[in-house]
Amino acid sequence: MKNFTAICGILCAMAGAAHAGGIDRSGQPISIIFEKGNYAELSYGWINPSVSGNDDAMFGGRATGSVAGDHNLPGLALKYDFTDKLSGAIIYDQAYGADILYPIGQSIALGGTSAQMDSEGLTGLLRYKFNENFSVHGGIRASKAGGEVTLAGLAYGPLNGYNVNFDNAWGTGYVAGVAYERPEIALRVALTYFSKVEHELDTVEALPVGLGGASIASVTTVDTPQAWHLDAQTGVAEDTLIFANVRWVDWSEFLINPQTLEALTGQGLVSLDDTTTYTLGVGRKFNENWSGTAFITYEPSTGDDLVSPLAPTNGYKGIGFAAIYTKDNMRVTAGARYLDLGDADPETGTPDTARASMTGNDAVALGIKVGFSF
Structure with missing residues (x-):
């Protein structure tokens, strides 16, 4: 019974690409800290989004083609x-x-636009159990980010x-949380906070010929958002x-503002709204091996x-399933998830007017996780 929330965790990670238009991917899972005993796991997820639409009529309404990889x-x-009270x-x-x-060659309005x-x-986490019911957990998170x-x-x-090209750079933040449990009814409620992580990215902006064609070096501060x-789970x-x-997730504070672009336009590359994601599920143990x-x-x-x-989607609805096979000290989880991605209208801020319409999009995610107790 204790394992179903961890099982849900990998499925959330497998389909995280829908969060905030494809930027939030793993969902920052930490459920392993609640595993019983010593435990190691290896996971792999694959996400296949299908996102396309048409240019606005002022650009001829041409199909954009598939835009998400x-x-x-x-x-x-x-x-x-480490002890019966302290784990990491x-x-x-x-x-x-x-x-x-x-x-x-497809979209006239946006053809050639890309983001990688x-x-x-x-x-690194530590968890301290005060007793059977109350515990705290927290630690340090380091992340590396970059792109073009x-x-x-x-x-x-x-x-x-x-x-614009951003060199990879590391940043650090922290994680802190508290949990309440009643093992006799498989109850656990855990609240966890993830701080923002600040990255100082060496940046090179290449301007179009019409704006002088210069290459300009600078440093861009990018904060991955707090969350x-x-x-919660209960039998x-x-x-x-x-x-x-x-x-x-505090996406409104996730800003990518290269200096020259901001000076020219008064804005940055992305502008996102905060998101709240809800998941509800049921787990069932069928026999000693299968759940x-x-x-x-x-x-x-x-x-x-x-x-x-x-980030050309806006919200989503999804459904997921998983099968879990347990044998001795090994547990294998395999699952799939389908997402119906929300319609959205890309705009370029020049001015704030729809330049295309992305409709009827979805994503499929598959994943597997292998875990061992020792």
């Missing part, structure tokens, strides 16, 4: 009990990223052809439990259909 989500984690964990994930390309952003994170963005297409006006997680019948998760889980998830649209072309 597949991506992979490797993960690795280790949890160890190390977690590797890829929390944030973007893989967007509007194919050249990657990150890697390493979290190109703004292209007639919708960008004089900025058509602008390119809150509320995780409702023998071998059956329900679980829920709420994740809030299963099913869940639904929902992220409301932000209420404004105008979005950045670099």
Whole structure:
């Protein structure tokens, strides 16, 4: 029973690409800290988004083509009990990223626009149990981020052809949380806070010929956002439990403002709204070897259909399933998830007017996790 929330965690990670238009990927899972005993796990997720639409009528209404690329989500984690009260964990994930390309030769408004952003994170956690019911957990998170963005297409006006490259840089933040448990009914409620992580990225901006064609070096400060997680589970019948998760992310403070671009336009590359994501599911143990889980998830649209072309969706609805096989000290989890991505209208801020319409989009995620107790 204790394992179903951890099982949900990998499925949330597998479909995290829908969060905030494809930027929030792993969901920053820390459920391994609640595993019983010493435990190690290796996970892998694959996400296939299908995001496309049409230019606005003023650009001829041409099809954009598929603009979101597949991506992979490797993960690795280790949890160890130092004493019966103190335990620790190390977690590797890829929390944030973007893989967007509007194919050249299709969209006139945005063709050639692209964003390739990657990150890697390493979290070190400690958990202290005061007693059977109350515990606290927290630690340090280090993350590396970098990437490249190109703004292209007639919708960008004089900025058509602008390119910026961000060198990889590390930053650090912290994690802190508290949990309440009643093992006799498989109850656990955990609240966790993730601080922002500041990165100082060496930056080179290449201006279009119409703006002088210069290459300008600078430093851009980018903060990956703070977030809150509320995780809960409880048994409702023998071998059956329900679980829920709420994740809030402060995306409005996630700004990428290269100096020259900001000086020319008064704005940066992206402007996102805060998001809250809800997950609700049920887990069932069928026998000593097999268990299963099913869940639904929902992220409301932000209420404004105008979005950045670099994050061209707005909210989603999803459903997921997983099968879990346990044998001796090994546990294998395999699952799938389907997401119906919300419609959105990319705009370029020149002015704030829809330049395309992205509708009827979805994503499919598959994943597997192998864990060992020792």
